[in-house]
Amino acid sequence: xxxxxxxERRIYSYIYLLIPCRAxxxxxxxxxxxxxWTKFDHFEEGKDFGSWGIGIAHHVIQNxxxxxxxxxxxxxxxxxxxxxxxxHQSIKAIDFRIEALRQCLTELNPLDRRIIHxxxxxxxxxxxxAEKMCxxxxxxxxxxxxxxxxxxxxxxxxxxxxGSE
Amino acid sequence: xxxxxxENQVFCEWVLRFRDGTLTDEELQRLKGVLRTHPEARRYYIxxxxxxxxxxxxxxxxxxxPQDFASEKLLDWRLWQALAKEENTAEPIPVQQNAPQNEExxxxxxxxxxxxxxxxxxxxxxxxxxxxxxAIILLARFSPFRESQSVxxxxxxxxxxxxxxxxWTKGTLLSASSKPFVLRAGLVQILxxxxxxxxxxxxxxxxxxxxxxxxxxxxxxxxxxxxxxYGFQICTRxxxxxxxxxxxxxxxxxxxxxxxxxxxxxxxxxxKASGQNISLNLPAGEARxxxxxxxxxxxxxxxxxxxxxxxxxxSNLIWKGQSLSLADLIGGGNGFGGGDNRRGINLSTGQLxxxxxxxxxxxxxxxxxxxxxxxxVDGVFVPNGASGPTIISSLGHQFLFPPTSGxxxxxxxxxxxxxxxxxxxxxxxxxxxxxxxxxxxxxxxxPRLLIHPNAGITFxxxxxxxxxxxxxxxxxxxxxxxxxxxxxxxxxxxxxxxxGNCVFHYQSDYQNLxxxxxxxxxxxxxxxxxxxxxxxxxxxHYDWCIFAQPILIMERK
Numbered sequence: 001x002x003x004x005x006x007x008e009r010r011i012y013s014y015i016y017l018l019i020p021c022r023a024x025x026x027x028x029x030x031x032x033x034x035x036x037w038t039k040f041d042h043f044e045e046g047k048d049f050g051s052w053g054i055g056i057a058h059h060v061i062q063n064x065x066x067x068x069x070x071x072x073x074x075x076x077x078x079x080x081x082x083x084x085x086x087x088h089q090s091i092k093a094i095d096f097r098i099e100a101l102r103q104c105l106t107e108l109n110p111l112d113r114r115i116i117h118x119x120x121x122x123x124x125x126x127x128x129x130a131e132k133m134c135x136x137x138x139x140x141x142x143x144x145x146x147x148x149x150x151x152x153x154x155x156x157x158x159x160x161x162x163g164s165e
Numbered sequence: 166x167x168x169x170x171x172e173n174q175v176f177c178e179w180v181l182r183f184r185d186g187t188l189t190d191e192e193l194q195r196l197k198g199v200l201r202t203h204p205e206a207r208r209y210y211i212x213x214x215x216x217x218x219x220x221x222x223x224x225x226x227x228x229x230x231p232q233d234f235a236s237e238k239l240l241d242w243r244l245w246q247a248l249a250k251e252e253n254t255a256e257p258i259p260v261q262q263n264a265p266q267n268e269e270x271x272x273x274x275x276x277x278x279x280x281x282x283x284x285x286x287x288x289x290x291x292x293x294x295x296x297x298x299x300a301i302i303l304l305a306r307f308s309p310f311r312e313s314q315s316v317x318x319x320x321x322x323x324x325x326x327x328x329x330x331x332x333w334t335k336g337t338l339l340s341a342s343s344k345p346f347v348l349r350a351g352l353v354q355i356l357x358x359x360x361x362x363x364x365x366x367x368x369x370x371x372x373x374x375x376x377x378x379x380x381x382x383x384x385x386x387x388x389x390x391x392x393x394x395y396g397f398q399i400c401t402r403x404x405x406x407x408x409x410x411x412x413x414x415x416x417x418x419x420x421x422x423x424x425x426x427x428x429x430x431x432x433x434x435x436x437k438a439s440g441q442n443i444s445l446n447l448p449a450g451e452a453r454x455x456x457x458x459x460x461x462x463x464x465x466x467x468x469x470x471x472x473x474x475x476x477x478x479x480s481n482l483i484w485k486g487q488s489l490s491l492a493d494l495i496g497g498g499n500g501f502g503g504g505d506n507r508r509g510i511n512l513s514t515g516q517l518x519x520x521x522x523x524x525x526x527x528x529x530x531x532x533x534x535x536x537x538x539x540x541x542v543d544g545v546f547v548p549n550g551a552s553g554p555t556i557i558s559s560l561g562h563q564f565l566f567p568p569t570s571g572x573x574x575x576x577x578x579x580x581x582x583x584x585x586x587x588x589x590x591x592x593x594x595x596x597x598x599x600x601x602x603x604x605x606x607x608x609x610x611x612p613r614l615l616i617h618p619n620a621g622i623t624f625x626x627x628x629x630x631x632x633x634x635x636x637x638x639x640x641x642x643x644x645x646x647x648x649x650x651x652x653x654x655x656x657x658x659x660x661x662x663x664x665g666n667c668v669f670h671y672q673s674d675y676q677n678l679x680x681x682x683x684x685x686x687x688x689x690x691x692x693x694x695x696x697x698x699x700x701x702x703x704x705x706h707y708d709w710c711i712f713a714q715p716i717l718i719m720e721r722k
Contacts, residue, residue, distance in 0.1 A: 086211060148177050
């Protein structure tokens, strides 16, 4: 269980990278966890547990694609291949990113932080946020893009300062 | 390339919209192109998805944000701010006393000054507190750190050319600054942190004075101010326009004259030009011009189409609040102008013709024809109920029209003149199709569709939505009738259908000379709008059915 808690974010991040639909990504994550649980005897102690889980997630995604095909949120084999290959390091360092993010959230102005909170913590759609703020969907996306960009720059800066990247 | 993307946040917006499933096909292709060819874009994409995954997970850092932020305090603060401002100008409120003396109603009024003796200790404390408060306010307002903080974002640009070769592009953060922005050409849209949105038209010079204030030196702008930005101000050389929850346009001349047009809500218009102190409350539908040389304020016509209200560079949209013209679509325009009204659609082939054909010798056609080259038109058909329902859309919607001759006389066209051929001389005369109730527009006869029986056309509303994702269709309006030039009437029938259901039917006959206006609400789920005309059972001769000024009334989403 301890190993699982320590690595669940890495496994979920990998799945979510390739499956943009959150509900589908969470279903596949649960399926992956269930397979990991039943096949735990196959895991060799001393090896990277997260990588083992990601390997299982890879097969789960392939099976899902075979059954359901490619939805509209599919970037294509070539791009997905590149993303998978290049995401390895970022996924591995996800715990450092979380720590950096804690500090970086303070860089957002209260309104931007509020919108991020609505979007992710309260799971409110962009359309509903626009209605709440009496503005347009486009404006909310512009705001969200700005807030995400500020956070990403800050995380990069913080990780570079810590030598974690 | 990546520097451009990062600075402009366009890429970030694409990725967020892609993952929400709201990216257009064209944008998706562009996103894929960038991801395929730019390793830095892929790195950004991966990091953005990691960030989202962290927010989704258990123990998200967002859940650790102190509860006071997660509460509604922020909005409460705005509400109190708005209420405080409103209170200053509010009418006295009559209050009914429970046990009134003399059984009268009382009105709360400003208290009358009374002589009182004050203890000096609390007075000194009050003075000290007030001084501290003023110091805090001044520090906050004039702090040197304030200058560098961004207060707004360049949300969109359209052919923008800045003075001094400046290269501010979409996504640039804008700070309050002592130096004005000078826009030589094009349009820009500025989004303040408090969500006030200002569209500026070149040539213009403006300055951001703070998070809720913009100074317009010259040029035109349109402000959309939601409740979160209540009290937003635009200053000009001689005046100040204070928003009270509204949409308004301002035109500032180089000579100092100012025009204010209020389209929604209300504003306070304050002027000190030529030593006069004027303060006016302007409600929606009113406009004023301030002459700076005399300080006089004159009432003028509020012009709905005077200002660019909204731009969307991704769909090439420059919107002045106008409706979308179906006649313009047939002419090959984008619905907001640019169409050629000589064009037409052949009912037998579905071909778009550069010059519409009229006076066909009793051709017949059956079946639904899709139209290539007119993306907003789903297809055309010849209505005839003689052998059952007619297919009216590419998805197979059907409608049972009355039996007709199954013949037509003309292409469907937006040409305001009808080509009438003299049967004996063969000379073609071009006849105006103006309806009796219509007045000529500045450009001549207003836009229209000639749908000469038996003919029908279906518009694909989803294609229009895709082309203008930031606008919403509210209703469809049209004026149906036969041209004034005809001094007699044949029987003919006008039809409007939405998704195969009849929402309007009108029959002109030998006595009925009147035209009829109809307005039909359009909901977000409606897909097809169909206009058709049938011969009324007495042949197609002189059935000059005009669908005049056919428009989709649009609003900003």
